[in-house]
Amino acid sequence: MKRLLFLAFTVILTVLFGVAVWQDSMREWTGYQRKFFHSLTRAERQGLTGGIKQVILTDLRRVDRCTTCHVAIDKPQLALAEEPFTAHPGTLLESHPPERFGCTVCHGGQGLATDTKAAHGEVKHWEQPLLRGPLVQSSCYKCHGDLRPIESRAPLLSQGITLYKQLGCAGCHSVHGFGQSVSVDLSEMGEKPWQLLDLTFVTGEENLSQWVEQHFKEPRRVTPGFRAHELPPGEEEIFPTFMPQYGLNDEQARALTVYMLSLKDEHLPASYVRPPGPPDPEPTYASPIEAGRAVFQKFGCAGCHGLDGIGGRRNWNAWLGDEVPSLIPVKQYYDRETLKEFIRHGRQPVPRSNPQRPNPPLYMPAWKDRIPDKQMDQLVEYVLSLGEPLPASQPSASQPPAAAPAATTQ
Ligand code: HEC
Ligand code: HEC
Ligand code: HEC
Ligand code: HEC
Ligand code: HEC
Structure with missing residues (x-):
């Protein structure tokens, strides 16, 4: 009996061992290595293990x-x-x-x-x-904080950073302490667990880059909110997202996605990080108005008021036609000092067009002393000049940047 048991155990062990060896040889990687070695001549195989x-x-x-x-x-x-x-x-x-x-x-x-x-x-x-294809460029930033020397090797990342500035994202979002807090802080967007995002309206693969890219192209499809008639009585209405629908093309949406994925709180050892080169010289402007236009761009006023202040973004239930106002008429009823005061204090909440419905989601942030005095002077000159042609000496600079999508009133 004991012998029989011993024999049975031996047989079982041998079979298990055989299965283990077989499984090992069937591992995916062994298959690839076998195929690769088969493709080589004897000489090429020399020294490879x-x-x-x-x-x-x-x-x-x-x-x-x-x-x-x-x-x-x-x-x-x-x-x-x-x-x-x-x-x-x-x-x-x-x-x-x-x-x-x-x-x-x-x-x-x-x-x-x-x-x-x-x-x-x-x-x-x-x-x-x-990270497949060009999405890999989102990794360069953590070691190459200064992109200038490698710009040609990370073109989409550079384009994404430029678009972020041109489109005034900083008017609503902040990254590493710069920008407004009207919406989400994006400093760690690249490591947001995608399981936390609502993927209901995302098509294709379920991951962070898909969500971010589709959200850029059609924010109101990806984060639609709910209309009052879909809610039980008494529940408050949630407006669709007020993230602007910019009308980005595929490349622009991809470029911004690469930039978003690059935003991480990752600290690498100093030996891996490239030190930044000397800063670019301060740009010079032909007039205070030109300088003011740069201030308008830097602080993200365009995020809400549109490129060159021409038209506002959608702002549900705002008294001025459901939109953030255009800044072109401002010169008719503000002088320099009252305009400065208004920018410093902002207006929150914005008056409603229908008092039965919730407050409009967008408001004019209080800029307090975030905009230094000299830049505030320039900004005010610029806002009061809107709608007038810019001084003739700088015709090219008055055009919207070529890469920026057409300003929409959405
Ligand atoms: C078990 C084998 C295996 C391992 C391990 C493996 N890969 Fe791959 N890799 C593949 C195969 C097979 C493909 C082609 C199919 C595909 O794209 O998924 C591929 C494709 C790729 C591609 C090209 C994708 C494209 O879209 O063209 C990249 C980049 C890549 N792998 C990177 C990596 C990195 C980085 C690692 C280590 C974290 C890794 N792989 C580990 C087998 C492997
Ligand atoms: C310095 C960053 C960097 C490192 C390190 C790196 N890669 Fe890449 N890899 C890239 C970039 C950039 C591309 C080009 C992507 C593009 O634009 O198509 C690329 C492309 C590839 C591709 C071609 C398919 C594709 O997605 O375009 C494969 C495969 C790949 N890498 C695998 C690897 C493997 C395996 C390693 C480790 C031995 C590795 N890479 C290390 C940055 C890197
Ligand atoms: C983990 C940190 C790290 C990442 C990620 C990284 N690099 Fe680098 N890179 C370095 C370091 C360090 C060097 C200098 C290498 C040496 O010691 O010569 C370098 C050198 C280079 C160089 C050679 C020119 C130069 O400045 O010395 C290029 C080009 C470059 N990187 C491009 C890229 C691109 C493009 C990406 C993203 C796809 C990338 N790197 C990602 C750390 C990194
Ligand atoms: C008018 C204000 C406004 C502007 C300007 C704006 N956003 Fe947003 N953004 C929002 C709001 C509100 C949300 C949150 C609701 C949602 O997910 O749609 C959001 C969400 C996001 C998210 C997802 C964040 C998360 O963690 O869920 C990203 C990424 C983002 N915005 C990037 C950008 C970029 C890049 C720009 C510039 C091209 C920009 N935003 C301009 C209002 C704005
Ligand atoms: C987060 C969105 C947002 C940002 C960013 C923003 N604004 Fe506003 N702004 C508004 C809203 C909403 C109103 C309308 C307030 C109201 O209805 O009274 C407004 C009103 C104004 C007005 C008064 C317009 C009028 O007709 O009375 C001025 C001037 C103005 N903003 C300038 C700026 C400047 C300059 C910046 C950049 C420093 C800026 N705004 C950034 C949302 C924004």
């Missing part, structure tokens, strides 16, 4: 195993055309050698994992899914 490949990046607190499958990423002479056997495009691995930088510091994903879905972080619990 199989098995799990990893780089331990103590400073970055990461262990990356991506090259277990991406076997030829730094070997262009051996690379094949298909993934995961391609060589890295461009020359970035020369300035960022894998043994010092790994892959996940730029691409995200899950360094330790060895099957494709998990490694690419395209699984529910992982918050940093693989």
